[in-house]
Amino acid sequence: MSFKRMEGFAGSIPQKFADTKIPKCPMCGTTDPHWSLDERRGKLMSFDPEENANKYLFKCEKCGCILRAPVTDVVGVGRSALLSWQGVAKKAHGKQVKAIYITVEEVGNMQTTDLYKEKEMTLEELNALAERI
Amino acid sequence: MGDFVVLRRTQSEIDIFGGDVYVDIDGKNVGIVGKEDLQIQLSPGPHTIKMYKSHSMGTFIGAAEAVIEMKEDENLYARYSAPLIVSQPGNIVIAPFESKNDLDDVINNVENSIRREYQNQQRLENQQKIESEKNNTSLMIWVYIIPAIAFLLYLIITMSYLL
Numbered sequence: 265m266s267f268k269r270m271e272g273f274a275g276s277i278p279q280k281f282a283d284t285k286i287p288k289c290p291m292c293g294t295t296d297p298h299w300s301l302d303e304r305r306g307k308l309m310s311f312d313p314e315e316n317a318n319k320y321l322f323k324c325e326k327c328g329c330i331l332r333a334p335v336t337d338v339v340g341v342g343r344s345a346l347l348s349w350q351g352v353a354k355k356a357h358g359k360q361v362k363a364i365y366i367t368v369e370e371v372g373n374m375q376t377t378d379l380y381k382e383k384e385m386t387l388e389e390l391n392a393l394a395e396r397i
Numbered sequence: 398m399g400d401f402v403v404l405r406r407t408q409s410e411i412d413i414f415g416g417d418v419y420v421d422i423d424g425k426n427v428g429i430v431g432k433e434d435l436q437i438q439l440s441p442g443p444h445t446i447k448m449y450k451s452h453s454m455g456t457f458i459g460a461a462e463a464v465i466e467m468k469e470d471e472n473l474y475a476r477y478s479a480p481l482i483v484s485q486p487g488n489i490v491i492a493p494f495e496s497k498n499d500l501d502d503v504i505n506n507v508e509n510s511i512r513r514e515y516q517n518q519q520r521l522e523n524q525q526k527i528e529s530e531k532n533n534t535s536l537m538i539w540v541y542i543i544p545a546i547a548f549l550l551y552l553i554i555t556m557s558y559l560l
Contacts, residue, residue, distance in 0.1 A: 356536045
């Protein structure tokens with residue numbers, strides 16, 4: 265994976281999303297996570313909305329934790345059941361359609377356990393977790 | 398001389414937190430807490446208890462310190478809790494005890510509460526997974542199979558009119 269900051273126009277939407285919506289790292293508590301970005305393509309041949317969704321990966325500069333969010337949630341179309349397949353899938357899976365779901369892919373080097381690994385939570389829950397540190 | 402017991406670590410604690418927990422009394426290491434209680438005879442008077450956990454690359458984290466005033470014929474136990482974040486301190490709970498059964502009760506309570514929490518979490522995750530798989534199947538039926546059947550029916554009907 266090649267994580268990098270997207271300071272220019274390209275990639276500015278996910279970069280701005282990470283910098284403004286996740287101001288504090290939920291795994292180490294730093295207020296300057298200086299998120300760097302990478303993208304992972306979903307599986308083309310899969311009908312599973314979890315598998316076929318393209319994902320943005322955000323890495324904290326301080327602890328190296330990696331957060332994963334569907335591209336559709338980050339750009340906004342996934343927050344509507346009318347605009348995207350992921351939105352329909354969220355509704356079908358009993359998730360809040362308007363919520364942004366983020367998964368902790370790697371807990372980084374500041375956590376002493378793997379309790380949060382692969383845990384999915386809404387952006388609000390993630391920020392509440394960061395506030396508790 | 399009073400009995401000072403450092404409570405053993407439960408299997409869940411070892412599985413989740415890993416590493417070794419060290420005990421220092423008055424600046425000297427007196428042992429590592431394993432699956433057995435660590436029993437130490439302490440002379441009456443003040444003593445400084447320090448506990449910490451080993452981490453990666455030979456480092457130690459979660460240091461916690463407490464000063465106790467040991468009295469003649471008093472029995473005290475100490476229980477260490479490791480932190481969830483490397484930069485946080487650990488915690489030591491120090492309390493008196495009457496018999497070994499009291500210590501077993503404390504350990505059982507800790508083990509049960511960790512297990513219960515972990516099992517609840519696992520159960521919720523499994524439930525979500527099963528629910529998700531079920532919903533995926535029905536979603537696929539509604540999005541792909543039903544429209545495909547409807548389209549086929551439409552083709553058959555229009556073709557029958559043409560013939």
